[in-house]
Amino acid sequence: MTQYIVRRLLLMPLTLIGVTLLIFGMLSFLSPAERVSLYVRDIPKNDIVMNSLIERYGLNDPFLVQYYHWLVGQKDASTGEWAGGILRGNFGYSRSANQNIVDLIKRRFPATVELALYSIVPLIGVGTWLGIVAAKNHNNIIDQIARIFGILGYSFPSFVFGLLMLMFFYAKYQIFPPDRLSNWANLVVTGEGFTSYTSLVTIDALLNGRFDIFLDALRHLVLPILTLSYINWALYLRIMRSSMLESMNQDYVVTARAKGVKEKDVVNKHARPNAMIPIVTMSGMTIAGLLSGVTITETIFIYPGIGSAAAAASTQLDVVTILSLVLLTGFILLVANLIVDITYAFLDPRVRLS
Amino acid sequence: MAELYSVKDLETQFHTREGTVHAVNGVSFSLQEGETLGIVGESGCGKSVSMLSTLRLIPQPPGEIVSGEAIFQGRDLLKLSAEELRHVRGGQIGFVFQDPMTSFNPVQTIGKQLMEPLEIHLGMNKKQAWDRAIEMLRMVRIPNPEDRLKDYPHQFSGGMRQRAMIAMALACSPQVLIADEPTTSLDVTIQAQIMDLVTSLRKELGMAIIWITHDLGVVAGLAERVIVMYAGYIVEEARVKDLYAKPEHPYTLGLLRSLPRLDMDEKKRLASIEGVPPVLFKKPKFCPFASRCPYRIEKCLEENPSLMLVGENHKAACWVDTYTGKER
Numbered sequence: 001m002t003q004y005i006v007r008r009l010l011l012m013p014l015t016l017i018g019v020t021l022l023i024f025g026m027l028s029f030l031s032p033a034e035r036v037s038l039y040v041r042d043i044p045k046n047d048i049v050m051n052s053l054i055e056r057y058g059l060n061d062p063f064l065v066q067y068y069h070w071l072v073g074q075k076d077a078s079t080g081e082w083a084g085g086i087l088r089g090n091f092g093y094s095r096s097a098n099q100n101i102v103d104l105i106k107r108r109f110p111a112t113v114e115l116a117l118y119s120i121v122p123l124i125g126v127g128t129w130l131g132i133v134a135a136k137n138h139n140n141i142i143d144q145i146a147r148i149f150g151i152l153g154y155s156f157p158s159f160v161f162g163l164l165m166l167m168f169f170y171a172k173y174q175i176f177p178p179d180r181l182s183n184w185a186n187l188v189v190t191g192e193g194f195t196s197y198t199s200l201v202t203i204d205a206l207l208n209g210r211f212d213i214f215l216d217a218l219r220h221l222v223l224p225i226l227t228l229s230y231i232n233w234a235l236y237l238r239i240m241r242s243s244m245l246e247s248m249n250q251d252y253v254v255t256a257r258a259k260g261v262k263e264k265d266v267v268n269k270h271a272r273p274n275a276m277i278p279i280v281t282m283s284g285m286t287i288a289g290l291l292s293g294v295t296i297t298e299t300i301f302i303y304p305g306i307g308s309a310a311a312a313a314s315t316q317l318d319v320v321t322i323l324s325l326v327l328l329t330g331f332i333l334l335v336a337n338l339i340v341d342i343t344y345a346f347l348d349p350r351v352r353l354s
Numbered sequence: 355m356a357e358l359y360s361v362k363d364l365e366t367q368f369h370t371r372e373g374t375v376h377a378v379n380g381v382s383f384s385l386q387e388g389e390t391l392g393i394v395g396e397s398g399c400g401k402s403v404s405m406l407s408t409l410r411l412i413p414q415p416p417g418e419i420v421s422g423e424a425i426f427q428g429r430d431l432l433k434l435s436a437e438e439l440r441h442v443r444g445g446q447i448g449f450v451f452q453d454p455m456t457s458f459n460p461v462q463t464i465g466k467q468l469m470e471p472l473e474i475h476l477g478m479n480k481k482q483a484w485d486r487a488i489e490m491l492r493m494v495r496i497p498n499p500e501d502r503l504k505d506y507p508h509q510f511s512g513g514m515r516q517r518a519m520i521a522m523a524l525a526c527s528p529q530v531l532i533a534d535e536p537t538t539s540l541d542v543t544i545q546a547q548i549m550d551l552v553t554s555l556r557k558e559l560g561m562a563i564i565w566i567t568h569d570l571g572v573v574a575g576l577a578e579r580v581i582v583m584y585a586g587y588i589v590e591e592a593r594v595k596d597l598y599a600k601p602e603h604p605y606t607l608g609l610l611r612s613l614p615r616l617d618m619d620e621k622k623r624l625a626s627i628e629g630v631p632p633v634l635f636k637k638p639k640f641c642p643f644a645s646r647c648p649y650r651i652e653k654c655l656e657e658n659p660s661l662m663l664v665g666e667n668h669k670a671a672c673w674v675d676t677y678t679g680k681e682r
Contacts (some may be wrong), residue, residue: 249413251456258451259471259522260444263436273461316638348461349506 002211004345009337017029019330020086024067029185030319032059036256038320068104086327097309098319099322104309104321105328111180113297117200118221118276123290124283127233128276131240136267138245154234162227162300169223176222178301185216224301228294232286239282243275250274256317277347284340292329358562359530360384361448366400366407369415374596375636378404385530390556390563390592394609396569398631400586401566402452402534409443409532411522414676426530445475448523448561452535453524454515459509468522475526490521490634493558494551513544515652517551524559532564535604536574549576572614574598582606585642589660592668602670604649641673649674651681 003229018256027035032054037043044050054060060342073085074108084090091101099107134146153161169176181189188194188210189201197207202221205214247253248271255264257268302308308326313321345352361529366378378400384393385662386392393401406412408424408431419461424431426447431439438491451457459467468490469483478486484503494517505522507515516536524529537545537652549572556563573580575595582590582605601607608627631647632638641647653673661669662682675682 200539232535251451251453252459253453254406254411255457255519256470257450257461258409258443259439260442260474262474270459270462274459349463349601350460350508 001345004352005342010214012334012338016331019334020071020327021067022300023327023330024070025063026127026353027070027319027323028063028066035059046077048208049162063192068111078344085326088241090328092320094318094321094324096313096321100322101324105306105324106199108306108309110200111303112291112307114182114200114202114217114227115134115224115294115298115305116222116287117201119225119290120287122225123229123232124236124279124286126229127236128240128279130233130237132244132267132272134237134331135240135244135248139304143241147241150234150237152234153230153232154292156231158227158231158294158296162223162297165223166300176219177220178220178223178303180217180220180304182220185213188213195258220301220303224294224297224303227297227300228290236279236282239278240275243278244271247271273347277344278339280292280347284336287330288333291332293325325332356387357384358387358389359419359426361404361424361425362422364404364407364424365420366403366412366417367420368417372591374465376637377417377636378407378419381583381588383581383588383591385562385564387529388556388560388562389579390565392573392580393512393564393566393583394445394568394573394580395583396430396568396631399583399635400614401561401583404583404586405534405564405566409449411443411449412437419652425528441475442659444471444528445526447526447530447532448526450516450523450533450536453510453539454536455539457519458515460507461504462506464510464642465504468503468518471522472526482523485544486500486525487521491518491630492503492527493524493555494518494521496521497501512540513655516540516544516548517544520548520555521550523661524561527559528561530562530564534566535568536565538567538569541572545572552576568611579669582609585638587642587671589643589672590670592665592670596665596668600665600668601665602676603643603672604667604674606670607676608646639670647678649679653681 030038035049036053036057036059058074059064060208061069071085071087073082073088073090075082082088086091087104091105093099094101094104096105120143130150134143137143137146158212161271165176167176170178177185180186188195189204194204194208196204198204199268202214205211205217218301219226248267250271253266256266261270293305293310295302295307295311298305298307299311306328310322310325311320314326356405360383362382364378365376368375369378381400383391383402387480395401403412403417404681410419410432411420419432422432426442429438431442434442434654458464465484465487465526468487469478469480471513472478472483473480487503488499491502496502496514496517502510502514510518520536536552537548540548552563553576562575563572567573577594579593580591581588582597582603584605590597590601590606592602597606598610603608605627608625612627613627614624627646632642632645634642638658640656641650641654641658644650647654651674657672657673660672662670664670664675664682673681
């Protein structure tokens, strides 16, 4: 088991190098002059300045040299200082957000993490539970209702469902507003006397003893969570339902019944653990998806996560920001995959012991 | 010997999209204490379904046990509450299934699965159940039982899994062991080992055995009495000796002729029974074997014969005396 995890961990840097090569490779499709204009705020009008900038940043160097500089940075011959290099945390400047990309991620990512954390249980948990309920009531009315309910959500584009929710719960009743915090709460959070321990507003609020801010943050989270959950439930419902029905038909379920196992335990101890395996695969993808920013949902609810940052960067052709966010997403996917593989091993001895 | 288990007029149907399939059509038999009963027939003849039905282990729906009774220790298993029946299953009647590869839960250790019936039926705690499980594995001759209990099913070979399955079925010392083609998916040497094992366990523990198989050779080596099934009906019932010495039903005759023999002319082709068994969407008004039967007479197409006594402890469901070719 330990060996298995260590092997996976050792593979990770290799995959990461692959990801960075791919991303940097995409960047090198642009001509040196185009890339200068990506990194420089005042785009030079004459060729001499342009060429000196290209020369200075080594944009005409061979691909691997440029890649090395992009990764590790470049030593300035006169001052001896290192500049750039994503390994030094220098991702460049985001034009669309008017700040360093590192600062942008630091500010936006916690919001996305917070939304993801609160969405996981309702999205995966309820979806899976619906699947189990549907399977247990195979082909009767409860099964049908659950499936229709799921399919309805699946058929909604998230922006339509999100707007409907906003129309009803915000425009009409004003219970669940968009954005991350109300204005008054935002002032408290950014003001003095409020310590940011984790950058997750709900948790910080509790740590600061501000229950009112905690509730305000939750109120803002409800609609995005509901939207994300509802449009994904059908997926989990269908996979869990069919997986559950399949394992209920397996020979070992008959064996369990023939042993005199209670019907409840036949489902919970024998059928369900086997049926959960595809759900783990799906969960890894879903969680990685949530953490990489849910662009449409964040945009509709003006939620300041990296999804909406990516949307803003895309509309302004801010390539540097987009590539940095892609890199972040790639990293998240890798970690999520690792976690899925480890969970597999826990669930299925055939993986663990082979 | 006292009667331990008796099944009367069992009828099971499956309601499918294509129509209702009559899988078991009025099966009756009884089992004496310590007796080994073989049930023979080709695939789809209803032998497994009838045994699963008596413990209500068929999926319902689509299956339905239409009528009949299964009396075990004075109680009708078909009328027991789910809770009462649960304690009979695995506790007093043990079940061994055909495919040891798929009959164990792949994500639980063998030990955990072996301990389960002990905890359920005998109220043992983990420690007692563990010790008993070790004892059971030793009884079915699996070496290093202490270590093997911690293994998962995929770490066992097919033969070992079937031994473990037998250990699991016998864990609570049941009075009856129902073995549903337990050697079919194993190769021949392992098959022989499993049969030896069951024979010696029967001597040791004295339980009655119902052995379902399509292999007449297995039955000859193991059982005292045989039931031959065809299309959901019992067509012949006899002591093993009598069945092999003087088979009465044309179907049994066909089955025995299709067996290869060591003393047979090598150039001769094995005899086979022409045609395929029917899928019964309706209860037949005539003999279900009639269309494949070389002894068919007019009456066979008019009336379905019921089991009739044709010799001492020997019953067959046929209008024709196959030795004279005349109507009985």
